[in-house]
Amino acid sequence: DAGVTQSPTHLIKTRGQQVTLRCSPKSGHDTVSWYQQALGQGPQFIFQYYEEEERQRGNFPDRFSGHQFPNYSSELNVNALLLGDSALYLCASAQTGSGWTNEKLFFGSGTQLSVL
Amino acid sequence: DAKTTQPPSMDCAEGRAANLPCNHSTISGNEYVYWYRQIHSQGPQYIIHGLKNNETNEMASLIITEDRKSSTLILPHATLRDTAVYYCIGSPLNAGGTSYGKLTFGQGTILTVHP
Numbered sequence: 001d002a003g004v005t006q007s008p009t010h011l012i013k014t015r016g017q018q019v020t021l022r023c024s025p026k027s028g029h030d031t032v033s034w035y036q037q038a039l040g041q042g043p044q045f046i047f048q049y050y051e052e053e054e055r056q057r058g059n060f061p062d063r064f065s066g067h068q069f070p071n072y073s074s075e076l077n078v079n080a081l082l083l084g085d086s087a088l089y090l091c092a093s094a095q096t097g098s099g100w101t102n103e104k105l106f107f108g109s110g111t112q113l114s115v116l
Numbered sequence: 117d118a119k120t121t122q123p124p125s126m127d128c129a130e131g132r133a134a135n136l137p138c139n140h141s142t143i144s145g146n147e148y149v150y151w152y153r154q155i156h157s158q159g160p161q162y163i164i165h166g167l168k169n170n171e172t173n174e175m176a177s178l179i180i181t182e183d184r185k186s187s188t189l190i191l192p193h194a195t196l197r198d199t200a201v202y203y204c205i206g207s208p209l210n211a212g213g214t215s216y217g218k219l220t221f222g223q224g225t226i227l228t229v230h231p
Contacts, residue, residue, distance in 0.1 A: 004159070033217030042203060042221030043160065056218055090159050094217055105217060107159025 025093030118206025138204030
């Protein structure tokens, strides 16, 4: 059973460009959350998607947007990249419904984004 | 989510118990204490969680003080593969409704297990 998969694993972009990161949730999972992890810091919640809608959002500007597809996979888009957007971007998935609890959040290994 | 405080780093000898402390003095009655860890180049991994009773699973034990203001994660026989950043998080157990998938991470404790 494949876990949470993210692509690409590494990416280099130039300031001002746009980037799209992709995430496939663990089999059977239907909600996806995205996190940003700067070097030496803990992951910071960006937003969460469920039923193809953004349900929660952290303290991130509108340059960060996302999408969830009918097969539950998700994309994170960042426009007008800044140097400060350089970070590890993590995707986490979970299965909603009765009995879902916070310990059943599964993370991918992330996409390392470098903005030059 | 409750604010948690952890020491920035700790060392442990291989085979010995690793005891990682966490302060969460502002934790509310419905918030559980979760522990996740992040091994280098990987995403965070769930370890254990608890409300007010001590908990044990195949990975670790969790000791929560009676006033719930602090807790200790215990890895009974640390191995080199336990070297990681350990995060203590206070959060409701059941996110409820559509509030799934949001955890508030701090900076965690870097645990280094030495041979």
